[in-house]
Amino acid sequence: MAPYQYIARPSPFNTAAGTTLPIFAVTPAHIDLGAIDPIALDWARKAGFKAEPGAVLLIPSSDGHLGGALLGLGSNPSQAPFLTGKLARALPAGKWHIETAPLTANRLALGYGLGSYRFDRYKPSKVEAPTLMIPADADASDIKRQLAGVFLARDLINVPTNDLGPNALEAAFRALAEHYKASVSVVSGDDLLTQNFPLIHTVGRASAEAPRLLELRWGKKGHRKVTLVGKGVCFDTGGLDIKPAASMLLMKKDMGGAANVMGLALMIMDAKLKIDLRVLVPVVENSISGNAFRPGDIYRSRKGLTVQIDNTDAEGRLILADALAYADEEESDLVVDMATLTGAARVALGPDLPPFFTDDEDLARDLTESALAVDDPMWRMPLYMGYDKDISTRIADLTNAPSGGMAGSITAALFLKRFVTNAKSWVHFDIFGWAQSERPHSPVGGEAQAIRALYHMLAKGRK
Template sequence: MPPFSQIDRSSPFAEMSGDSLPVWAVSRSDIERGHFDKTALAWAKTAGFQAGEGNMLLVPNRHGKLAGALFGLGEDGQCHPFVGGKLARVLPKGDWHIETSPIPGAVMALAFGMGAYRFESYRKPATDSPRLVIPADADAAAITRTVAAVGLARDLVNTPANDMGPDALEAAFRGLAGHYSAEVSVIAGEELLSGGFPMIHAVGRAADQAPRLLEMRWGKPGAFRLTLVGKGVCFDTGGLDIKPASSMLNMKKDMGGAANVLALAMMIMDAGLPVDLRVLVPAVENSISASAFRPGDVLSSRKGLTVQIDNTDAEGRLVLGDALTYACEDNPGLLIDMATLTGAARVALGPDLPPFYTDDETLAGEIATASESTVDPLWRMPLYKPYEADVKSRIADLTNAPSGGFAGSITAALFLKRFVSPETSWVHFDIFAWSPKDKPHAPMGGEAQGIRALFDVISKRHPALG
């Protein structure tokens, strides 16, 4: 199996030395005012450099060797905050530092680190990558931690299902836990039935690799209880309600919720936050065989609720239902779930703006604030009570696929809410976990969504000791 762990990946950052070359990040007005290195300014004017957003111009010295690079921030510097990510793909090989920039150096470094990501498990790795010196006044540990976590989420999502089934996802889960001396337990196969997880078993029983519930514990017992739950559907055919080929093509990313909660857990453990952390991942493959669950089946659940299956392609909420019930049995102070749950969320908000759902007003405000400050887009959607009638079934307590096709992301969230204890502070994220096009800080492919904002919320509530 190809390596995908970010724990041991080489860093895109360099130590400060006299050999690093300067980057002058400038807007068009900076060139007009001349508020930076005079030699670089003269070269910019000679070459007609207009400082277009993301454009670069290499600057020679009088001997014809590299003296630095000019990097454009647009007309008045009103560019994307993470435009610096493009530097990782346009600078020549070597060590560089930000000499001048209206964007804070820490932000430029974080963008560079995220933009340096390449998924190269199946091809010859590039050897011409530049490295950036993290500014002395920036929190280098926080930047490298975030870059590694984002890379971990991307690696897990990008790895195809033939190398990222339930077995491999468990191996990644155990590898992360082992790195931070966390405890792991697994309930798999028929033990899911005797252990009280019938919906996880039903969704995954048709696959060659057994369905399982992965559990990680880390931190100090007695500390604030934080539980993360991630949807780990390693591939989704749609089951007997099979997806069309165009919809199935990218279903390796249907474990994106698991990938993102593992990345968030990595940040929490690496920072040593004073919490009692629990991570739950129902890891399954929604396959087709004689033993697949069927449309019209009625499943029991750990909660005791019965669920009529009106579409086998609405399987993620089933495995999450059992996992959320189990999570609440430990009375967490905060319960977070992340899942690539509905196409309706993409129709409503597109691929780059995941919705989140919670009844905790304080938490919602903190997430919204963190989303803006960390440039990690999120948008609150309502748990609209009148739509609860849509998740009811005529012959069971719930349906997994309401008819009508309206408000699909909301009704999915309302379905999950039925498995969460009313007294629990809970938030659900319906993420895409994929970037459909290149961005300065993110190549097309698997993506971390929401974890930087969530870490900001959690670390402010529970700052690291010392």
């Protein structure tokens, strides 16, 4: 069974059948030493090709037709492991193969696949895309499942809210589950109150589409119990503490946590990992109407802790609180939550390096090693308990928005930590979910973050 696709697209790869054109992935040393095909070398020198990182040069054949291409890797290819993604957007249509490259087969094929991503749902491309032959020694099945997981996350983030509100996100969640024969249950609207998910209901009740909690279960009892929780705010106006217009432009991506855990779930299920998987996605739209929640309100959470609303734009941690408390009612070996949660995380580490928070030293080490192994960057930030006092308030157990504006990503993580007490291990990712500039392996737009590293760690059997 092929991996699930939310938006159907042709494969970026070709088979060995038919003629393919060669690509020579080279460093400056290859040019200086003459260590490539003579025709390609002569053309490169005449064109002044210096093998700069990501540079692409088409080369002729001896009879004057298109004969192949050169891809520059720079002097240190390890610093840009997915440069082959540039080929997917720079080469003309046709079938290609990489003839020589100082890269692993898996890395060069994955890089090309990541770079082949196009989001053309609303403006179809008229340009036929090239295809690459996967090297014989690459793990083609695993590469395709990783691409499917990443593309699912990117697609869901890129689709605007008019086409991906709470109803449509639920439909996508159900389609993913159906593809892998997973079970789904949904608690929606006022049933959230009767089934004790008050914070999810509170944040989403002002929207025209009902708030809900989506739950997926897959795998066998007795295997490692892994629970994934993703923030599913389909659009965030900020609520009554309304965002300025410029800050709302990218708020379709505020369900990036949901998109990423769904992409990770795809990889886990497609690989048939020995995992008892549970996925929880609280889905809301943080809107404004007469029944919107207000600054100063106090609500009791599923766990029983009371929360004072000091900013309606700090809504993500509220819906995660109920979902995490629900997750924690079953003992899990690992609980992972992912959310586009704080601007403070971006101030600290920028858009491309998501922070993670955990008090499990072994898990932190495993995550760091996996991130390095698959070039999926992340950085550990401290769960510094000295700031725990800042999330307390005089007349409620917690505030959702500590005053002072300091250490915002840490206090958000500490808030969530209050709702996870039974899991053997827990980790919180504060992701951005968006590529602000084009890179060889991704265009501007929705982005998967940390899920390839998490998949690698789980596939290796750690945690």
